[in-house]
Amino acid sequence: xxxxxxxxxxxxxxxxxxxxxxxxxxxxxxxxxxxxxxxxxxxxxxxxxxxxxxxxxxxxxxxxxxxxxxxxxxxxxxxxxxxxxxxxxxxxxxxxxxxxxxxxxxxxxxxxxxxxxxxxxxxxxxxxxxxxxxxxxxxxxxxxxxxxxxx
Numbered sequence: 001x002x003x004x005x006x007x008x009x010x011x012x013x014x015x016x017x018x019x020x021x022x023x024x025x026x027x028x029x030x031x032x033x034x035x036x037x038x039x040x041x042x043x044x045x046x047x048x049x050x051x052x053x054x055x056x057x058x059x060x061x062x063x064x065x066x067x068x069x070x071x072x073x074x075x076x077x078x079x080x081x082x083x084x085x086x087x088x089x090x091x092x093x094x095x096x097x098x099x100x101x102x103x104x105x106x107x108x109x110x111x112x113x114x115x116x117x118x119x120x121x122x123x124x125x126x127x128x129x130x131x132x133x134x135x136x137x138x139x140x141x142x143x144x145x146x147x148x149x150x151x
Contacts, residue, residue, distance in 0.1 A: 011110045014150035019143045039097045041138050058124040059086045065118035082118040082128035089131050106144050109135040
């Protein structure tokens with residue numbers, strides 16, 4: 001069990017009614033996907049977003065981002081770091097997506113502050129905030145968003 005899960009910190013998930021109400025308001029009901037299509041949606045976004053492709057392929061896991069990431073420094077959980085998020089995004093793209101992987105994606109991508117300090121510290125300029133925003137939007141599309149977003 002990861003440290004973020006063991007200390008109980010997690011954004012509270014919005015109720016399905018609240019998500020449905022917001023989806024209706026923005027016209028997303030017709031395109032609603034289920035959670036098992038998250039990998040297919042992500043692969044589609046990767047094909048559309050060249051910056052995302054570069055970010056996922058350029059990360060060499062050197063760890064330069066670890067010393068500047070506020071989420072990692074606060075939790076000391078490698079999954080809650082730019083390195084962990086890149087590895088999680090790569091596994092979402094290539095593997096079988098199960099509930100545990102989706103649960104980890106929800107936990108760690110919504111905890112990213114999107115401050116872009118990782119891009120500043122990275123020798124290759126990998127922007128994990130862009131990856132986080134993309135995964136967040138996909139999680140939202142499949143109905144997984146925190147209360148503060150859906151509210």
